[in-house]
Amino acid sequence: MDQSSVLLKAKIKKIATVGAFILGALCVAFVIVFPFIWMVPSAWKGRTDIWSIPPKWFPSVWEWSNFSVLTEPDINGGSFFRSFGVTFFVGVVATALNLAINMLAAYGFARHEFWGKKIIWPLFLFTMFVPGITVQITSIQVVTKLHLINTLLVLILPTAANAYNIFFFRQFFLGIPDSLEEAAELDGAGRIQIFLRVFLPLSVTPMIITGVGCFIGHWNSYIWPTLAITERQEELRQVMQFVYMLSTSDVREYGKVIAATLITIACPLIVFSIFQKKIVAGITLSGLK
Amino acid sequence: MEKELIQFHRDADKKRKKFVYRNALWGYLFILPAMIFLVTFSFTPLFMSFVRSFQDFQGTFVGFNNFKFILQTPTFIKSIGNVLILSAAVVILQTLFSFLMAHLILKLPPKVGNAIKIAIYIPNMMSGVITSVIFNLFLRYNRGFFDSLMLHFNMDPIYFAQDGIWPFICIIVPTLWLGFGYNTILMLSGRLSIPKEYYEAAKIDGAGAFRAMMSITIPNMSNYFILMLVNLITGNLQMLEIPMFITGGGPNESTITPCMYLFQSFNDVMRDRNITIAGSFLVMIPITLLNVIAFTCIRSKRSEDS
Numbered sequence: 001m002d003q004s005s006v007l008l009k010a011k012i013k014k015i016a017t018v019g020a021f022i023l024g025a026l027c028v029a030f031v032i033v034f035p036f037i038w039m040v041p042s043a044w045k046g047r048t049d050i051w052s053i054p055p056k057w058f059p060s061v062w063e064w065s066n067f068s069v070l071t072e073p074d075i076n077g078g079s080f081f082r083s084f085g086v087t088f089f090v091g092v093v094a095t096a097l098n099l100a101i102n103m104l105a106a107y108g109f110a111r112h113e114f115w116g117k118k119i120i121w122p123l124f125l126f127t128m129f130v131p132g133i134t135v136q137i138t139s140i141q142v143v144t145k146l147h148l149i150n151t152l153l154v155l156i157l158p159t160a161a162n163a164y165n166i167f168f169f170r171q172f173f174l175g176i177p178d179s180l181e182e183a184a185e186l187d188g189a190g191r192i193q194i195f196l197r198v199f200l201p202l203s204v205t206p207m208i209i210t211g212v213g214c215f216i217g218h219w220n221s222y223i224w225p226t227l228a229i230t231e232r233q234e235e236l237r238q239v240m241q242f243v244y245m246l247s248t249s250d251v252r253e254y255g256k257v258i259a260a261t262l263i264t265i266a267c268p269l270i271v272f273s274i275f276q277k278k279i280v281a282g283i284t285l286s287g288l289k
Numbered sequence: 290m291e292k293e294l295i296q297f298h299r300d301a302d303k304k305r306k307k308f309v310y311r312n313a314l315w316g317y318l319f320i321l322p323a324m325i326f327l328v329t330f331s332f333t334p335l336f337m338s339f340v341r342s343f344q345d346f347q348g349t350f351v352g353f354n355n356f357k358f359i360l361q362t363p364t365f366i367k368s369i370g371n372v373l374i375l376s377a378a379v380v381i382l383q384t385l386f387s388f389l390m391a392h393l394i395l396k397l398p399p400k401v402g403n404a405i406k407i408a409i410y411i412p413n414m415m416s417g418v419i420t421s422v423i424f425n426l427f428l429r430y431n432r433g434f435f436d437s438l439m440l441h442f443n444m445d446p447i448y449f450a451q452d453g454i455w456p457f458i459c460i461i462v463p464t465l466w467l468g469f470g471y472n473t474i475l476m477l478s479g480r481l482s483i484p485k486e487y488y489e490a491a492k493i494d495g496a497g498a499f500r501a502m503m504s505i506t507i508p509n510m511s512n513y514f515i516l517m518l519v520n521l522i523t524g525n526l527q528m529l530e531i532p533m534f535i536t537g538g539g540p541n542e543s544t545i546t547p548c549m550y551l552f553q554s555f556n557d558v559m560r561d562r563n564i565t566i567a568g569s570f571l572v573m574i575p576i577t578l579l580n581v582i583a584f585t586c587i588r589s590k591r592s593e594d595s
Contacts, residue, residue: 021396028390029408032466035423036411038434042426051432054441101322108319120320127331129580131527133548134569137555137562138334138341146329161326191315220416222530223552240418244534247422254426261422268414276407283471284478 036265043067043259050254059255066259074246078234080260083242086152086235088267091218094156098214099207101161106169107195128163132223140227152236154228155218165210172206173199208275209282216268239264342567355567364542365550365568372546375457375532376525379464383521384514386465387472391480394473406477410470417467417530424463424535456536456544463531468524472517479513480506512587519583523576547572 042050043066045059070080109121139158140149148154180198189197222240229236237245243264247257272279345351359365390409394402415423427434428449436446449455483505491501507514529548532538538545551569554560 018396018398021393022398022401025390025393025397025401025405028393029405032409032469033411035427039423039426051437053437055434055437101326105320105323108316112313112316112319114313114316117316120324123332124323124327125584126577126581127327129577129584130331130335131523131548131569131573131576133527133529133551134338134573135331135334137551137569138338138566139330141337142329142333157326158330161323161330163327166323216414220414220419222416222418227555240416243422244418247425254432257422258426261419265415265419269411272411272414276410280406280410280474283474 039258039262043255043262045255045258047253047255063255066255067263069256070260070263073234078237078242080239080242080246080263082235083237083239084263084267086237087219087239090152090155090238091215094159094218095211095214097156097160098162098165099211102165102210103169103199103203103207104195105161105166106173107199109166110170110173124163124166126163128167136224136227143228150229150231150236155221155225155236155238158224159214159218162214165214168210169203169206172203176202205278205281208278209285212271212275212279213282215271219268338566338570341563342570344563346561346563355561355564356571358564359568359571364545365547367542368545368547368550371542371544372526372528375460375464375528375544375546376522378457378461379525380518380521382461383465383468383472384517387469387476387517390469390473391476394477395480406470406474408470409473412466413468413471415467418534420463420467421531421534424459428459428535450536451540456540459535460528460532460544463535464525464528467531468521472521475513475517476510479510482513483509512590515583515587519579523580526572526576 041058044062044064045056045066046061046063049056049059049061049063073079105124109117143149143154143158148157176199180202181194184194184198220240221238222244225236225238225241229238229241233241243257243260246253246260342355343350343352345354394405397405412420425433430436430448430450431440431446433449435449439446447455449459487505487509488501491505496504527548528546529552532544532546533549533552536544538549547568551565551572554565554568555562
């Protein structure tokens, strides 16, 4: 056999191997996103269409009312889009507050030496190792005493300080070189100005990573709102509670449930698609700590 | 961008003294807001639950009675066994699958690999509620995607949430689906952190692929494995929403989990809340211990490395 045909064979073999790997990976990815692919046309299916035998991929009649009913108030007096709006508002406000509080605390820990720091820092960290349910069930008593229960604030304040985020920002701040601060200090900048002019502009990426996590965390929360919102549900109900209620209230209206689910997951998906590169980099970082 | 960030984090632990302000009142001021929130919404509840787990509903001190009571509640005991089985299955399968998937992605051309990474990461953004709603569409008895396929092919429909081993699978599969992308990316970054020269040296020494995996890949990724295993174990021991909404704890309480039991008994006004709180303390102890040990272990290894 001459040399060129050996090379050709090796090349074909290489292409075939890579092709097999690509095919395998595509199969895995397809299985994982299949539920979403199936849900998209199903959101327009009517009562008889959805579980028809044989199963249909596309609806026989496109039922737009599955979406329009979501704008109307349901039997409990709340509407889906109201829950959507309230949850969005809570998510945005809570994320802004979360970033402000935790970045300041991280700056405090990264650049200041003060009495008791060696005790306070581990105590802060300890809170991130405690399971949610343990804190949440007694927090109810605290928020009741503070008259926060059944208000918007109960959804925002308890998660405002987050030890994990403080830790994340502190690690990042510790890596910022001194020379930048030196220059700012020579210009006569004080502590707060140094924070605003040196640290804040450098922190855009960690802010996106933490901010997206915080927003999606609020968007997805179900247990805490269920514990803390016992009255005024029609005003304060969160989007996850609404989707859950809808899915259990009328089992025949699955087209409607799918429509509501799709609109609900669109929010984190849009956020993710904007910032996906930084979020994936953020996972890499969590392995480095 | 990614590389710069990683460099920042690598430098972070190196000793640095120059720009640290000593005895600064400012330090207290900066951490004050966070401190107020943590004291109000973390330490006060924790302290109160500690106190209340030794009291009866009228506030009299009862010693360890609440703990004794909860440990004699058959459902709670059963829930501990259930969560151990479910977690073991999820932890083992998730570690295996994500490790293999990371190696598969490594073999792909970079652009395809990135697209696959993003596709499998999408479920990670779903909540327990959404995951359950989606999987219930597939698993519902007699209706549902799978059963309508079965009926179409003239087979008996399966009651996934109730029959035989199916309830466990109905919880394990959605849980794996939810975390698969995140763990795969974590494993992938762990594998990429190992210098290529190690593998080249092994090849020269005549080591095969399996040998290279056992003596290079796995030991060098130990930090990533610890991180992933601890996250998976502590996360799954707190399993709550998926079993609650898919099987509802059934059949015969065989899929009820401790957190689900606590959540439900807390919402049940007929039950003594202090007993529930004592139960939540019992759940907290192993999880917190595991977390603290792993965190200290990873931190001290890292400072050795640098």
